[in-house]
Amino acid sequence: MKIYNTLSKRVEEFVPLKPGKVGMYVCGITAYDSCHMGHARAAVAFDMAVRYLRFKGFEVKFAKNFTDIDDKIINRATKENRNWKELAEYYINEYSEDMAGLGNIKPDIEPRATDHIPEMIATIQKLFDRGLAYQTKSGVYFSVRKFEGYGKLSGKNIEDLESGARISVDEEKQDPLDFALWKAAKPGEPEWDSPWGKGRPGWHIECSAMSSKYLGQPFDIHGGGADLIFPHHENEIAQAEGACGCQFVKYWLHNGFININAEKMSKSIGNILTIREIRKRHDFEAVRYFLLSSNYRSPIDYTDTAIAEAALGVDRFYEMLARLPSAGTSNQEPSNLGKIEKELSESLKTAKDRIIAFMDDDLNSSGAFGVIFELVRQTNKYLDGKTSDEFTKWLSSKWNELRSAFTSIFGVFGSSAQEYHARRKSIATTSKGVDSALVEKLIAERKDARKSKDFAKADAVKKQLADLGVELRDKPDGTTEWKMK
């Protein structure tokens, strides 16, 4: 399998450091506010990566951190007159709920910065020992110029960075590029003891210290949003490699950004879309399908229309699923197949390998979805024509097999059609304020009208329902199903 490594800027063959095992660390959140679609995208992208690696048979140890001490947390806590620890705890819980709601698998380890102060202090001490750190009145800093190779991840060189006008000049620092390892305590702020006086850790040091602690050094994969490449990940490398004298991470993976209506999502524009807000309006499978329908490295544009279109794709899948008999499957492929069966059979047999081929090529999820939908069309085509019990049974069992693989890789298409429709209906009626009881009552009225062949009345009721956004489907057995358009 191949993955794109930001460090080499090319797609590389993935070879773990220890055969069969993968250590993976992804930057989580700073717990000071509700999480937004950007967090959702990063989380889903790396969730897919972990799921796929496990699908391939790797034993994956997956860690994702929580930054629970930071300027932003302190500022917000002060502003809202809350305890900083309680605030962080609150948003960590919210994040965990959001992630579960999106169908992400919980990381094996979720280390928190404040639980690892001694590890960070030890790392900083090593940097002192190696002459890469120095102390000033405001704290301890990393001496960027003394670390050979600074800029290798982001492709920047020190001179370019130096000449950039946006670097703030701090009199205390020996060089404007130097960054804080330990911040000296300010009155009223949380503080810990250290060999350099009371204070708190800088932002970057936690990831270097915690990832190395749980995954060793070097470890296989480090992921995060593309915006973290510089300075965060660059600094992580400098600290970890500076302290250890060995390589930090073999493969660096970065997910692309999400825009909102073609605009960058930012607090100043005021277009932050939180995960919980989205989850009220859309089913998680639609959100996941949307996020996975383009390459994890490309920027994507969020619009409500885009999610609605993704939802139609998911609908299409479950419409097909509902047509397959759930009971009575067979592993025996019948012989004597017609042309349509033969074609379908061929596709069913090759689907898994085609999906794997796409995913092996830098996690090409969109290609993998294409395989599934091609199969959906062929399956529908078969079911529309002459069917045979034997073939249908075999078809069902092949789909079960495929679906279980697909679900384990992407975390979608794993519900039953009934579950899916119930969920979708509940979200749609709630978000649009439609009363299910009223809908049922109107459907009953229409049924009576149809029975007495009063089609004018039946259509009038139908129109009334359509105005509510309700779409009807008359089943052959005389019952009527409905869903929200």
Added chain:
RNA sequence: GGCGUGGUACCCAAAUGGCUAAGGGGAUGGUCUGCAAAACCAUUAUCUAUCGGUUCAAUUCCGAUCCACGCCUCCA
């Protein structure tokens, strides 16, 4: 200014040095249906931003141009 990414049909989005340029959504016509819905069939890119080059052959490789976007400051 430095570094980087991308421009594929009405929209989203894969792929590829030559074979019908996936898939989803939309649109139009048809089959089915009391009417619909769903599903299926047909049509919807003689062509992959533009201009050059390499090649027997390029959308795919190289160069230039134009356009869009990201990072260089906290940020998924």
